[in-house]
Amino acid sequence: MIELYILLLFMIAAAVIAVEIRDLLSAVVAVGAVGLALSVAFLVLKAPDLAITQLVVEIICLIILIRATVTRDRVAARGGAALAVGAAACAFVVLFLALARGPFAALPPFGAPLFRTAELYVEAGARGESEPNLVSTIILNWRAYDTLGEATVLFTAVIGVLALLRRHGRKGAAAEEETE
């Protein structure tokens, strides 16, 4: 389990770098490091399906982010207030951890979830009521409603992006902006 903690620390460090670094392309690379470490963390937790999905989604996000940011300059937002913001963030984290000690202690230990549903899935898979890939059976059989909703969410998101970024049918809006 020590490798998981190393990965988590690496992800936190890369996330902080991504927020703090000045160069936008370097920030995108740092975000990619977070995603890669998350993929490896899924592998450590023995979830290869999630690792594959995380890896390919991370790649596609990086491509879109690089295409979106590589031509832009970062608007420097450095000022004297940076120290105050950092201090406030640290104070908030300390306060949050102090308040969350009780709830964290009440959580079930790692690897022993409160809900027993997963055990039922594994038992059904052991009895042979499953495809060779248990994950595939879960998402398409026992949790088919979730998968249907996921596909619908993606479909709606793509339609929304197209509606916002479409090239045609925006002349009226552009003319209104010019007259304002």
Added chain:
Amino acid sequence: MRPDEFGGGMTLIVKTVARLTVGLILLFGIYVILQGYASPGGGFAGGVIIALAFIHLTLAFGKDSVRWHYDRSIPRFVGRLRAPTLMSLAMLAFLAAWLAHGLVALRGGEARPYDPLVMELCHLFIGINVGAGLFTIFVALVGFPVRGEEGR
């Protein structure tokens, strides 16, 4: 006009490597989709890999070349919004497979709790949905002029 004659895209080295590798990437995506019932992978991951193959082509050859192929390979009657149409069809097919799966399960009797063929079809339709959707998002973000940049 051959696609190589479009000005956009990257250098000849990148174009050659892209031409050699894009078929393998596409094949790997199809493999991940169809093998989803037996090994890690499935419709979502395979669909993303297929979208990545097309993004690979778009980045290497430029969007004009890809649009040229797109216009020649996909019939006009599908309409302007070809990728959303494909996604809609995939969603409907997935819904139909899903409902058929549920009906078989509801009818009980000799139906097994899962049907491998229906699951394979579900993987396939999810893959088409995800691949078309993500490539559409990429084209929308990279291919269309963004507000404020049109004059450049």
